[in-house]
Amino acid sequence: MTAPNGAVIKAPSTFRAKIDAEEWVKAERALMEDPSSYVTAQARLDAAKEQARRDAANTFALYADRYLTSRDLRPKTIREYRGLLDRVLLPTFGDVPLKQITRDAVRTWHAALPTETPAANAAAYRFLRSVMGAAEDDELIDRNPVRIQKASTARVRNPQRPSPVDEMATIVDNMPERLRLFIVLAAFAGMREGEIFELRRSDIEPTSGSISVTRKIEKDADPKADGACAECGRVIGPPKTEKGIRVVHLPPTFLPLLRAHLLAHTAPGSNGLLFPGERKDHMSARYLLDRYKVAREAAGRPDLTIHGLRHSALTLAGQHGATAAELQARAGHASQAAMAIYQHATVDRDRQLAERIGDTVATSSAWLQMLSDR
DSSP: OBOTTSOBOOOSSOOSSHHHHHHHHHHHHHHTTSGGGOOOHHHHHHHHHHHHHHHHHOBHHHHHHHHHHTSOOOHHHHHHHHHHIIIIIHHHHTTSBGGGOOHHHHHHHHHTSOTTOHHHHHHHHHHHHHHHHHHHHTTSSSSOOOOOTTTTOOOOSSOOOOOOHHHHHHHHHTSOGGGHHHHHHHHHSOOOHHHHHTOBGGGEETTTTEEEEOOEEEEEEOTTSTTBOTTTOEEEESOSSGGGOEEEEOOGGGHHHHHHHHHHTSOSSTTOBSSBOSSSSBOOHHHHHHHHHHHHHHTTOTTOOHHHHHHHHHHHHHHTTOOHHHHHHHHTOSSGGGGGGGGGGGHHHHHHHHHHHHHHHHTOHHHHHHHHTO
């Protein structure tokens, strides 16, 4: 057959039956109705083959690597994602072209994950979903196949029990004097460990007890990473979330402890660290933990982690009437959804509220007779 420009158009292959050839000619003539956009069947076939070649070469492993290198992620986050890729994702999806990763394949992979690592499974699922979501945005796949209900969250198997105020006093009393304020900041101001390690004199207002949280330091050294401390090699950067940049207030009861610490234990100068190390400028997480273990054992709480102190702080705030938005602001969480793990802690406050309501009802003459009849 002849194209609008006079060129002879040949079919890309032979046909088994005459009717098949006639249908092909009919379809081609329909395409020729717009000569300006007409592409020959052979050219379309070649383009399809080239696209198939590119799709086959665009494997999950290659795209996941580009995903990591093209995003502004913290060094710790990159290490965690690399670990998930190597251990959990690449063995199944590494050599698979993106377009060949189906919902069934994702379900099969997820069902085979070990049941004893729910948190790691949820993290791997979230990362897989993010990578494939980016591939969808880049129009490399038609639709993200990573869609399993509730797979992105893991049930807490051993939830941290908050520490009562009296118990916390025992822990603080058994810490070295230079570390007592550290425990108070975690247990009553709800600060993260890395945020406290990076506090400096200029972040503290000793009269009001306000503390500006604008930075954190990683636990592990990575001297070659951007933002690494010249002395200890640990990366200094912004808090974990955008909401992490905040101002928190220390309860007035602890202001004398704060002022005494500034005088006796803080490094000199406005940039001096609140908790300087003995050999390097930043105190090591191991130095803190070794001494904290002794203190928590003295309080009968060998289960209470440093992060558990933060949990206790937010629990206490909830018990004293903090709203979800207030808890979110104090904790520096990215969303109120993250505060759901503290909801069980409001049960005691709810009981107290119920008792107060009951007292009001008991003094109401309108209810007095009805209740006394029962």
